Amino acid sequence: MDRSQLLSAGLPVISAALSVAFFCSWLAQKRQGYILDWALSYAFGALGAGIGLVRISIAEAAWFSFAANALLVAMAYFAVRGSMRRLGRGAEPVLLPIYALTLLAGLWFGFVQPSILARGSFSSLGAAIMFAYGAYIMLRADSADTVDRLTAIAFGLTAFALVGRPLATYLFEGALQHETEVTGSWWGVSFRILAMLSWVSMAVLFLQRITSDLLHDLRIQTHTDPLTGVLNRRGFFARASAAAPRGAFAVLLCDIDEFKRVNDGFGHKAGDTVVRNLAAVLTAASAPAPHSVGRLGGDEFVLLLAGADLIRTRDMAERLRAAFAATAHHGVPPAHPVTVSIGGAVAFPGEALDAALARADAALYRAKQNRRNCVEIDILPLATGRSSLHRVRGG
Secondary structure, eight states: OOHHHHHHHHHHHHHHHHHHHHHHHHHHOTTOHHHHHHHHHHHHHHHHHHHHHHHTTOSSOHHHHHHHHHHHHHHHHHHHHHHHHHTTOOOHHHHHHHHHHHHHHHHIIIIISOOHHHHHHHHHHHHHHHHHHHHHHHHHOTTOOHHHHHHHHHHHHHHHHHHHHHHHHHHHHOOOOSGGGTTTSHHHHHHHHHHHHHHHHHHHHHHHHHHHHHHHHHHHHHHBOTTTSSBOHHHHHHHHHHHGGGSOEEEEEEEETTHHHHHHHHOHHHHHHHHHHHHHHHHHHHTTTTOEEEEEETTEEEEEEETOOHHHHHHHHHHHHHHHHTOOOTTSOTTSOOOEEEEEEEOOTTOOHHHHHHHHHHHHHHHHHHTSSOEEEEEOOTTTOOOEEEEEOOO
């Protein structure tokens, strides 16, 4: 086995190993379908490179060459499709026609009007168009990050090399006349070098993409309450601590009235429904502005209002109280209304988030002590430094 054959033998082994790695990664996170596309991409690459290796020892290898080219173009198809699926873009309306035309050109120049260079050139062109299209879409995507842009660059360079390779072959060697000339020719050697470089570089970027997405999902899970989908205590303080010092803000603490009676009387499933409904009310009310909603634990929620003054804070709290009081809860009879008490605090300039929350908690305690289903806002006048109370009674 000469050096060219040795290089040919390495491609299917490397591709098969990468395919297994991607497939195992997909098994661990099946909802990420794009990983399966990449596993299929390298599986087709392994098959195509393997058939190309077999072709070395066969004199009449037109069918082997056609099959190898079809599989290698399929590798490009699934590599690009996976990247586009990850961005939420459909690829089939563009990629499938390109793949079909590439196969037809391979059949034509393989068996109707045989030409080794034309057959290989059209296969390279089909794959190049797919990679170029994928690079274009990824560079224009609003959600693209550094890994996506590097992948787009790798796609673009691969497309450029695939287009330039047939031209270089024709200039260096002219048109190949027989299948046996392919293996040791510039055409064959350049393919193996290009494949080794591009396949490995794209695999590294794909693996980095998977790792980055996995870490992102873990961060979301770490900072998100699984029952309601809003921020948990850790997530809220991570976001609010960064946002609150930037300007005026207010905080609202919301606590479901007599929540234990809901759980004891109607079951924990009904209690979970009530908790989710309060989270939905808070999320809907805060959606138009950069507010932060968090579940501090049990039935207690917090809402951060950036740039809020007393009037906005009071109005928001009263809307929340009224909206939740009017909410129907599955599993809880209408004859047993569920309400919420809210305590709020408008921060003064330079006040820490913890201090504002402490005042809001004191206001919430007073709301609970009074008669529940009401709003109380704690105010700290700059002149006196002593707390005063703004009370809004519920109906």
